[in-house]
Amino acid sequence: MAVDTAQHAITVVISPDRCEARLVFAPGRAGAMVTVDDCIAALEHQNVRIDETVQGSVESAVHSDHDAQEGRSLVVATGQAPEHGEDARIEWLVDREEPEEEGTADANGGICHYSKSAFILVRVDDVVARMHPPTEGVDGVDVCGEAIAARHGKPLELELDENLAWDAEGQLIAKSQGVLKRDHGRVAISPRIEVAEYVDFSTGHIDFNGDVVIKKGVRDRFKVQASGNIEVDGMIEAAFLESGGDLISRGGFAGREQGHARVGRNLVARYLDNVEAVIGKNLLFEREIINCQLKVRGEVTGPHGAIIGGRLLAGGAIQVAVIGSPAGVPTDLVLGSVPWLEPIYEELGALLNQSRERLDTLMTERKRIMLAIKNRRATSVDREFLSEVDFEIGPISETLHRTESVREVLRQRIVKRRRVSLTILKRLNIGVTLHYDGRAFRIQQECRGPLKIGARGRELLIVQGDANPARLSDICDVQASRR
Numbered sequence: 001m002a003v004d005t006a007q008h009a010i011t012v013v014i015s016p017d018r019c020e021a022r023l024v025f026a027p028g029r030a031g032a033m034v035t036v037d038d039c040i041a042a043l044e045h046q047n048v049r050i051d052e053t054v055q056g057s058v059e060s061a062v063h064s065d066h067d068a069q070e071g072r073s074l075v076v077a078t079g080q081a082p083e084h085g086e087d088a089r090i091e092w093l094v095d096r097e098e099p100e101e102e103g104t105a106d107a108n109g110g111i112c113h114y115s116k117s118a119f120i121l122v123r124v125d126d127v128v129a130r131m132h133p134p135t136e137g138v139d140g141v142d143v144c145g146e147a148i149a150a151r152h153g154k155p156l157e158l159e160l161d162e163n164l165a166w167d168a169e170g171q172l173i174a175k176s177q178g179v180l181k182r183d184h185g186r187v188a189i190s191p192r193i194e195v196a197e198y199v200d201f202s203t204g205h206i207d208f209n210g211d212v213v214i215k216k217g218v219r220d221r222f223k224v225q226a227s228g229n230i231e232v233d234g235m236i237e238a239a240f241l242e243s244g245g246d247l248i249s250r251g252g253f254a255g256r257e258q259g260h261a262r263v264g265r266n267l268v269a270r271y272l273d274n275v276e277a278v279i280g281k282n283l284l285f286e287r288e289i290i291n292c293q294l295k296v297r298g299e300v301t302g303p304h305g306a307i308i309g310g311r312l313l314a315g316g317a318i319q320v321a322v323i324g325s326p327a328g329v330p331t332d333l334v335l336g337s338v339p340w341l342e343p344i345y346e347e348l349g350a351l352l353n354q355s356r357e358r359l360d361t362l363m364t365e366r367k368r369i370m371l372a373i374k375n376r377r378a379t380s381v382d383r384e385f386l387s388e389v390d391f392e393i394g395p396i397s398e399t400l401h402r403t404e405s406v407r408e409v410l411r412q413r414i415v416k417r418r419r420v421s422l423t424i425l426k427r428l429n430i431g432v433t434l435h436y437d438g439r440a441f442r443i444q445q446e447c448r449g450p451l452k453i454g455a456r457g458r459e460l461l462i463v464q465g466d467a468n469p470a471r472l473s474d475i476c477d478v479q480a481s482r483r
Contacts, residue, residue: 010034012046013073018142021048021077023061036062039076048077049145082140085153090172091130094120094180118203119193120180128180128187131156131170163189177209192228199224199239217251220258252287266298271305282316295339303425313337317421324429324443334435336420336455341410348407352400359396362389420455434472436460441476 011024023039025032039058040050048054057076122128137150160166163176164187174180178189192211195203200219206212212226217234218241224230229245236249238258247263255275261267263279271287275294282298289302291309299316306322313334324331369386372378420436428447433440437458451464453472460472 010038010042012042012048014046014048014143017081018144018146018148019079019081019140020075021046021143023058023072023074023076025061025072025074034062043077047144049143053077077143079142079148080140082148082150083138084151085135085137086132087154088134088156089132090156090158091132092128093130094122094126094128119206119208121178121208122174122180122189123177124174126174127171128164128174129172131166131172133170157185159186161186161188179208179210193226198234211245255292257291274310283314297340307331307333313339315339315417316419317423319423319425321424321426321449322429323424323427324432326429326446328429328431331429331432332435333422333432335422335453335460336418336436338414338417341414341417345407345410345414348403348410352403352407355396355400355403359393359400362393362396365389366393420453420460422453424449424451424453426450434460434476438480440479441472442479443475444477445475447475 009026011026013022013024014020015022021043023042025034036059039062040055043050043054043058054077057074061072061074061076134153134155136152139150140148142148160172163174163178165173165175167173172187174189176189176191178191179193181188181190192213193206193208195206195212195214195216198216198219199206199214199222203222205223205225207223207225209227211228212224212230214224214230214232215234218224218232218236218239220238223240223242225242227244229248230241230243231248231250232241233250235251236253236255236259238254238256240260241247242262244264246266246268247261249267249269249272252270252273253259253261253275254273257274259275261275261277261279263277263281265281266284267277267279267282268284269286271289272285272292272294273288273290275292277292277294279294279296279298283294283296283300283302285300285302285305287302287305289305289307289310289312292312293310294312294314296312296314296316298314300312300314300318300320302320304321306325307320308322308325309329309331311332311334312318315338318333318335323333366386366389369378369382369389372382373386422434424447426449428443428449428451430443430446432443434443434453435441436455439458441460447462447464449464451462453460453462454469455461461469462472462475463469
């Protein structure tokens with residue numbers, strides 16, 4: 001705002017924020033003839049408060065040297081600008097690092113970009129954020145002595161779900177574990193990870209205590225590990241997946257001999273191709289299982305699918321449309337297995353063999369020393385060694401007895417849980433080998449379905465349609481199994 005004196009020789013200019021008043025002198029003789037009283041009058045006309053400081057500034061301005069040909073502009077009065085309050089803000093303590101700085105070191109000391117994470121994972125009692133409250137403003141004063149109101153800081157509008165809470169110190173605390181999500185003023189902890197695209201370099205490996213849902217697929221060499229279920233709508237490539245619950249592969253799993261899976265419960269797949277997997281409960285598939293290495297604790301169900309090549313070990317019933325191929329692709333099925341007990345049984349057997357060998361060695365040494373003592377040829381070293389031998393024989397004998405008892409109990413449980421039930425709805429091809437109770441039954445001729453294969457003692461029986469049961473060995477080459 002600017003106002004001229006009557007003589008137009010002096011102008012008062014007040015800044016837009018009203019914190020500064022200037023005197024602008026007209027160029028030439030008119031500006032040079034202005035007096036202190038003229039300036040004070042012009043300032044008072046604009047309601048500028050006159051105090052000793054302003055009076056002194058005006059006098060200095062009027063009496064200073066100046067170029068008569070040019071106008072002068074001098075500040076003669078100043079106010080105090082208001083100090084506006086700061087809005088409340090939140091300081092996040094769990095933000096991810098930038099992708100190029102993420103990842104764990106690889107074997108060569110470089111950064112492994114597979115291991116970077118696109119998610120913010122929190123645990124119970126983690127401090128997620130810290131609140132900085134709003135501050136109040138301090139009013140200012142303008143050149144006219146009037147107050148200039150300050151703006152006060154605004155509180156933070158933040159909506160929290162039930163899994164987050166503020167403590168007395170203004171810290172945001174996680175009340176459950178999961179993925180931290182922030183969206184338009186709402187903060188939540190989700191019990192599952194949702195990947196809208198692929199698991200690839202944009203996400204890194206996933207290791208999560210909960211469920212994982214992947215909308216597209218999993219790229220080569222990436223890992224997805226979850227304590228809960230894993231659902232993948234697209235294709236899984238040569239990746240590694242481990243779930244404490246179910247693994248659902250709606251787009252199929254093309255492992256190319258490098259895909260691996262460990263599934264706590266059920267594996268449900270469109271197809272499996274060159275995959276190695278251990279499945280804690282049941283396997284359900286839609287199309288084919290091709291050249292896979294599978295251990296299934298429970299049942300295998302694929303009424304419209306085929307098992308071609310590879311090796312399948314199942315503890316429960318198997319129902320499929322086709323096993324093998326007309327080209328005779330070698331395909332192995334292990335029947336009557338109890339896959340969660342048999343490895344322990346075999347480990348105990350190996351331990352027994354080692355213990356028996358050690359006991360035989362000790363008993364041979366003891367016999368030698370006792371014979372030397374009888375013939376009075378034993379030395380003091382022999383007698384000392386005899387004490388060491390006797391000290392070791394006792395615990396080994398006791399361990400042998402306990403291990404044999406445990407192994408026998410385990411054997412009985414395996415026999416009790418052993419189940420042979422193979423249903424083939426369409427065709428059993430040549431080249432298929434069925435392993436059962438230490439014997440390998442290699443199919444020599446194509447068998448049309450529907451047919452069922454069960455067990456009676458060590459013999460496998462086959463029933464085709466409504467026919468009476470027949471021995472499978474009549475159409476097989478039976479050999480000792482090397483499974």
